[in-house]
Amino acid sequence: MTSDDRTLHRQAALVAGRPAPHIAPRRQPAHRISSDAEAIAIAHDLAKDFAAGAVARDRERKLPIAEIERFSQSGLWAITVPKDYGGAGVSTATLAEVTAIISAADSSIGQIPQNHFYMVEALRLAGTEEQKAHYFGRILDGDRLGNAFTEIGTRTPVDFKTRIVARDGKLLLNGQKFYATGSLFAHIVVAVAKDDRERVQIVFIDRATPGLALIDDWSSFGQRSTGSGTVTFDDVEVSPFQVVDHDVVFERPTPMGPLAQIVHAAVQVGIARGALAETISYVRAYARPFFELDIEHGYEDPHSIHTVGDVSIRVHAANALLVRAGHLLDAATAEPNDRTVAAASIAVAEVKAYGTEAAQLAANKLIELGGARSTLEAYGLDRFWRNARTHSLHDPVRWKYHHIGNYYLNGLLPPRHGAI
Structure with a gap:
């Protein structure tokens, strides 16, 4: 895909949707949860408030920006960070129960951090010690990971045209994603792309990185406020430190x-x-x-x-x-x-x-x-x-x-x- 083609794709997506909302930088570190019981108690408290506005958010397709901020600042988005890195390291049964509690109140909010937890697990399994220390620290402080995984227009949903290539001494990411649940609310967008060896990599990209565009064009009749729309990458420059092998976790x-x-x-x-x-x-x-x-x-x-x-x-x-x-x-x-x-x-x-x-x-x-x-x-x-x-x-x-x-x-x- 040429630079002109990528620009046209991004412009077409913007015509169909709205630019991403502004997500303010964190003002303070998130609360740190210390036990499974605390995680479940906090989830119940949040669910009561999330349920109150669920009908209006669904009807108006209103993005739950304030709710997601409360959700991550509560510490619940960091509950799977291992104890060795300062997290609660809760059981998977607790993670599932927290998700069910929130989803009973508003299933859009319940779904939004799914890929966040997926990428936390990818770091645990395949990240270097330096990557774990860095990204787990940010997650514990309240940074949210967003998904840029699936594409449309390919033979299957897990065929990827998005590429990370070396050019002029730089690593550059180019492509377009859809169904990008969580990215509109994210501090770090996590893209899935193939490298020049045809291996699938996951790339951690700060939201403000030049060449990264987020578009609010999700128009499904359900899960209306997940913001699962388009993400585009136009010569996004990344470093090797931001790249984790995705294939290795399934080998x-x-x-x-x-x-x-x-x-x-x-x-x-x-x-x-x-x-x-x-x-x-x-x-x-x-x-x-x-x-x-x-x-x-x-x-x-x-x-x-x-x-x-x-x-x-x-x-x-x-x-x-x-x-x-x-x-x-x-x-x-x-x-x-x-x-x-x-x-x-x-x-x-x-x-x-x-x-x-x-x-x-x-x-x-x-x-x-x-x-x-x-x-x-x-x-x-x-x-x-x-x-x-x-x-x-x-x-x-x-x-x-x-x-x-x-x-x-x-x-x-x-x-x-x-x-x-």
Whole structure:
């Protein structure tokens, strides 16, 4: 791609969207969380406030800039930094629970740090000691990592045209990304690119670096305020210190793939929780009985009672699968090998598949039991279904069942990549 081509691509994206919002530099270091229990308590406190504005943010496509600042300043974005580097090093089960708690309140906010945690894990597994000390320190202080991973217009979502090349004694990054969840809110944009050896690298780029452009052009009907739009790189100059090998973490058994996926699974479980809680609240407050019934309140309808019971069982099952997957992933982190990593990957695939179905069922039954009034825009209840459906497309659930079946029936280990 020539310089003129890159300029045209960037201009076209800007026409379709808006320039990135201003993200102010950090004024003070973030709070440092010291335990799993503290992380979960802080998540519950934040979720109460995030839930209050969720309907308005969804309706107006309002980016949750203030909410994300509170989220990262709370220390929750640093909970997976290892203890040896000053972090809390919480369990994966805790990371998943924190994500589910926030996602039940607002699943867009719950999804935004997913790639941040993915890149923290990449640093843990593949970074040099100098890179870990530097970037873990910034993350502990409150800096946020944003994703610039997937491209459109390629044969598959993980084919990359974005390149990092040596030219005139410099390393230059060029390309264009989409679905860049988190980048609009990031202090450091993390790009995935191929080098001249065709190896995939991840590149850590400060937000203000010349040649980096962020565009707010995400127009999906769900997850509206994730800001998952376009990022372009036009001769962005980087140093070797900013580059970490991405391929190496999948060339041996590591928890990288299931770690990425358990956060996505937790988003779905959170949506399921939120939809069920909203169903119970709404039906208790507003649902009217069917006219054939001689009852006073809609919540006395035997079919509604049965449905809430059915959805509750499924949500509780999804919660249990999430905890189980977290424990197996912790075991794989402590002792990574073919057996432990495969078991963790399959357990995460199970909760991703089942949690996705539970979220969509709960979101659908919310509207069904709520009745015609529940479709009014003022309530914003459709956001649960739109968010669950949109987020589920990150990677196809049908392939989860394929790998799960092959594992149990044929003893085949799942492949190593970020979507299993």
